[in-house]
Amino acid sequence: MINSPYQKYQQTQLQTAPPAQLLLMLYDGGIRFIRNGxxxxxEKDYEKTNTFLCKAQAVIHELIASLNQAYPIAKNLLQIYEYMIRQLIMANMKKDKAPAEEVLTYMLELREAWEIAAKTANATMDQNK
Known part of the structure; x- marks a missing residue:
């Protein structure tokens, strides 16, 4: 049950957001979780590390689930996402931030690419109206 107005707002935002916006929201969450991990x-707070790196992995699993296999790029993205999950597991197991920082770099680059693609698609749709 949703209690706070903010939670109701978040739920409404998720339910009404276009697919491109949902994708960007996933990336934003993943980036935030990796940074916290x-x-x-x-901080040597390994419970916090585990919690947030596992949340980041869950986000990447959602990105995998969102792939449209009808497009050839989906196979490449799947390989990248699987690599990122392995790196996050490694960072979590070894408590080494380098693999997590590498994944953060990829997530930031991919988010930027998807944002540009979404803006380009929206501009094209607006021109065709």
Missing amino acids: ILGIE
């Missing part, structure tokens, strides 16, 4: 490693 890295912070946990730096």
